[in-house]
Amino acid sequence: MRKLIVTLWVCVLTSPLLLAGEGMWIPMLLKQLNEKEMHEMGMRINAEDIYSINKSSLKDAIVLFGRGCTGEIVSDQGLLLTNHHCGFGEIQKHSSVENDYLTNGFWAMNKSEELPNPGLTVTMLVKMEDVTDRVLEKVTSELTELQRSSIIKENIKTLTEAAVKESGLVVTIRPFYNGNQYFMLFNQIFKDIRLVGAPPSNIGKFGGDTDNWMWPRHTGDFSVFRIYVGKDGKPAEYHQDNVPYKPAYHLPISLKGVDEEDFTFVFGYPARTSEYLPAVAVRNITEISNPHRVNMRGTRLDIFKKYSNSEPKIRIQYASKDARVANAWKKMMGESKGIRRLNGIEKKEALENEFMQWAKNDPAFDKAYSGIIPAFHQNYSQLDRLTLASDYISEGGFGIELFQFASRFRPLVEEATKPLPDEKKLNTIIERLQKQSEEFFKDYHQPIDREVASALLKLFLENQPAGFRPDFLETINKKYKGNTDAYVKMIFDKSMFTSAQSVKELLSAFKSKNTRIIEKDAAFSVAASMSRFFEEQLKEPLLALNASNDSLQRVYMRGLMEMQNNKRFYPDANFTLRITYGKVEGYSPADAIYYKHYTTLEGILEKEDPNIYDYVVEDRLKELYNKKDYAPYGTADGQLRVAFAASNHTTGGNSGSPVLNADGQMVGLNFDRCWEGTMSDLMYDPAMSRNIAVDIRYVLFIMDKFAGAKHLVDEMTIIQ
Ligand code: ARG
Ligand code: GLU
Numbered sequence: 001m002r003k004l005i006v007t008l009w010v011c012v013l014t015s016p017l018l019l020a021g022e023g024m025w026i027p028m029l030l031k032q033l034n035e036k037e038m039h040e041m042g043m044r045i046n047a048e049d050i051y052s053i054n055k056s057s058l059k060d061a062i063v064l065f066g067r068g069c070t071g072e073i074v075s076d077q078g079l080l081l082t083n084h085h086c087g088f089g090e091i092q093k094h095s096s097v098e099n100d101y102l103t104n105g106f107w108a109m110n111k112s113e114e115l116p117n118p119g120l121t122v123t124m125l126v127k128m129e130d131v132t133d134r135v136l137e138k139v140t141s142e143l144t145e146l147q148r149s150s151i152i153k154e155n156i157k158t159l160t161e162a163a164v165k166e167s168g169l170v171v172t173i174r175p176f177y178n179g180n181q182y183f184m185l186f187n188q189i190f191k192d193i194r195l196v197g198a199p200p201s202n203i204g205k206f207g208g209d210t211d212n213w214m215w216p217r218h219t220g221d222f223s224v225f226r227i228y229v230g231k232d233g234k235p236a237e238y239h240q241d242n243v244p245y246k247p248a249y250h251l252p253i254s255l256k257g258v259d260e261e262d263f264t265f266v267f268g269y270p271a272r273t274s275e276y277l278p279a280v281a282v283r284n285i286t287e288i289s290n291p292h293r294v295n296m297r298g299t300r301l302d303i304f305k306k307y308s309n310s311e312p313k314i315r316i317q318y319a320s321k322d323a324r325v326a327n328a329w330k331k332m333m334g335e336s337k338g339i340r341r342l343n344g345i346e347k348k349e350a351l352e353n354e355f356m357q358w359a360k361n362d363p364a365f366d367k368a369y370s371g372i373i374p375a376f377h378q379n380y381s382q383l384d385r386l387t388l389a390s391d392y393i394s395e396g397g398f399g400i401e402l403f404q405f406a407s408r409f410r411p412l413v414e415e416a417t418k419p420l421p422d423e424k425k426l427n428t429i430i431e432r433l434q435k436q437s438e439e440f441f442k443d444y445h446q447p448i449d450r451e452v453a454s455a456l457l458k459l460f461l462e463n464q465p466a467g468f469r470p471d472f473l474e475t476i477n478k479k480y481k482g483n484t485d486a487y488v489k490m491i492f493d494k495s496m497f498t499s500a501q502s503v504k505e506l507l508s509a510f511k512s513k514n515t516r517i518i519e520k521d522a523a524f525s526v527a528a529s530m531s532r533f534f535e536e537q538l539k540e541p542l543l544a545l546n547a548s549n550d551s552l553q554r555v556y557m558r559g560l561m562e563m564q565n566n567k568r569f570y571p572d573a574n575f576t577l578r579i580t581y582g583k584v585e586g587y588s589p590a591d592a593i594y595y596k597h598y599t600t601l602e603g604i605l606e607k608e609d610p611n612i613y614d615y616v617v618e619d620r621l622k623e624l625y626n627k628k629d630y631a632p633y634g635t636a637d638g639q640l641r642v643a644f645a646a647s648n649h650t651t652g653g654n655s656g657s658p659v660l661n662a663d664g665q666m667v668g669l670n671f672d673r674c675w676e677g678t679m680s681d682l683m684y685d686p687a688m689s690r691n692i693a694v695d696i697r698y699v700l701f702i703m704d705k706f707a708g709a710k711h712l713v714d715e716m717t718i719i720q
């Protein structure tokens with residue numbers, strides 16, 4: 001396979017170029033695969049300026065922020081930019097009704113005011129290496145899949161251990177191209193990350209979930225952190241004496257802005273895409289799973305909203321949960337719609353027919369590939385039901401907060417009921433539960449959860465046939481005649497997990513005999529019944545079928561690369577550092593409509609509505625607007641640009657990624673995609689798929705003019 005990929009690359013260099021925009025490329029291979037095209041599209045720097053292991057390069061400024069976002073270093077003192085929604089959890093944790101940083105924003109006016117965030121890390125790639133040959137050593141085509149994966153696992157373990165020893169870095173080996181190629185990644189992990197600044201939510205989250213996943217957009221979605229290290233300059237746990245990190249490189253920031261057709265690229269950590277799935281899998285996601293999950297999430301959101309609108313305390317408590325639930329809810333809707341509009345399933349089927357035809361023409365291909373598509377079909381004939389049943393457990397049953405909370409006590413029961421419980425382990429579990437309980441009750445509003453529980457259980461009963469429902473649902477049907485309100489009332493009235501006091505007492509004086517109280521608890525029993533159902537009925541077949549699909553996908557991917565040996569393939573996103581490039585451009589979302597590529601402050605005032613939470617505009621922002629006090633961040637026509645759209649192929653995890661211009665200077669901060677293009681995780685559409693970025697000038701404007709934190713702008717390298 002390795003040889004195959006290499007030959008493919010050689011072909012590619014002389015073959016016609018792909019549609020601009022699509023693809024998430026590997027930094028180390030940029031020179032080989034993409035540099036030429038990037039230059040043709042307007043880039044003025046070289047691949048070596050973006051990724052190099054011989055000199056400092058752009059990659060030294062890009063980090064994985066926490067576990068799900070990207071961030072970039074923008075000063076020689078470790079100043080870090082990411083999205084407001086990426087720092088949201090941290091901002092919320094520092095907030096209370098009295099000190100509401102979510103609502104009012106937060107700005108450290110000097111380093112001593114910067115706030116530590118225990119648990120938050122930032123990960124930086126030092127270098128990567130292709131280790132395919134070594135990972136696949138001793139792997140032959142005669143092996144079973146099980147043997148194959150156990151050899152690979154062993155090889156990965158040996159290689160990783162040796163590399164850790166030699167480099168002193170954090171090392172992982174990850175599969176690419178569905179396991180046809182492997183790269184070793186050497187990382188550094190920073191652990192003292194402090195909050196420096198965040199705009200008020202009606203800037204950082206302007207438009208809220210109403211505008212989420214949509215263009216035209218006016219969200220100032222940024223927050224500011226700083227990396228601290230030990231006095232020796234090395235990553236260290238939080239300590240007050242730690243010092244700001246001096247990076248090998250920090251991104252220069254351009255005030256020149258972007259015009260339509262300008263080349264841009266995005267450098268960051270896309271989490272997951274599935275561009276090479278067969279039609280049956282795309283159908284499973286977009287026609288079965290998404291619609292049901294959308295329905296369950298929509299039900300929860302309606303209830304959250306009813307309560308949040310009436311009480312500020314509840315709004316703060318549910319802000320994070322609401323954003324989390326709403327985000328995937330809207331994305332899934334857009335994705336299903338997009339695939340339908342593209343006739344994505346039909347297109348995949350056509351490709352599969354071509355693939356089958358192609359394989360038939362050559363005995364070796366026939367042997368290797370003709371069985372793949374039928375085998376996928378075979379798997380999905382079972383998976384369609386199983387994945388749905390599993391969705392109802394995770395999004396239906398465990399969409400109920402009480403059940404999710406109660407199920408956290410399972411490890412405690414398990415340990416305590418062992419013949420010889422391990423005291424130390426028990427104590428660790430208890431301490432963890434004490435912390436989790438505190439966090440849970442801080443943000444829990446029981447009336448919401450009761451309503452959610454009743455509504456979700458109703459959906460569960462309506463949509464899951466007998467045989468695909470945990471036992472307690474039969475109780476609702478028989479004993480309660482399907483009346484979920486009555487059932488929920490019984491559970492919530494009886495369970496001790498609704499009371500912070502009872503949980504506290506239980507944990508502070510826990511004795512092994514207390515396990516019976518837990519096991520008999522009404523909510524705990526339901527949670528246990530769901531988990532048991534999952535473990536006994538769903539887990540094994542799901543694991544087996546998914547493992548089988550993984551193997552099929554690996555072979556299918558290899559086959560596609562052999563069939564289309566003129567095409568340049570990019571590997572699916574897997575939370576490793578990637579580069580995607582495209583152009584600043586608008587799009588036409590529907591007949592007769594064209595969306596321009598940028599928005600302005602003007603648009604914020606147009607959207608303003610003091611009665612709608614998502615569209616409240618700060619007085620201070622209006623003042624600045626009225627005075628047109630934009631310099632030096634405004635444009636020649638007297639406007640202040642807020643956001644822009646471009647055809648970079650991004651996904652979740654790219655939030656917080658820098659959008660860079662042809663000279664490698666930062667011009668925007670990526671935070672979203674447009675709704676009409678969200679199916680790009682399964683199928684990219686050059687006509688519709690757009691990433692959305694805050695214009696960096698708006699970010700600086702808010703810091704400087706709005707918040708009076710010009711000292712932060714002064715720290716950066718600004719290109720006029
Ligand atoms: N859609 C963006 C992403 O996937 C932003 C999410 C946060 N914003 C929100 N309004 N919920 O992460
Ligand atoms: N908001 C997303 C994130 O958190 C990025 C949007 C997308 O999925 O493209 O990563």
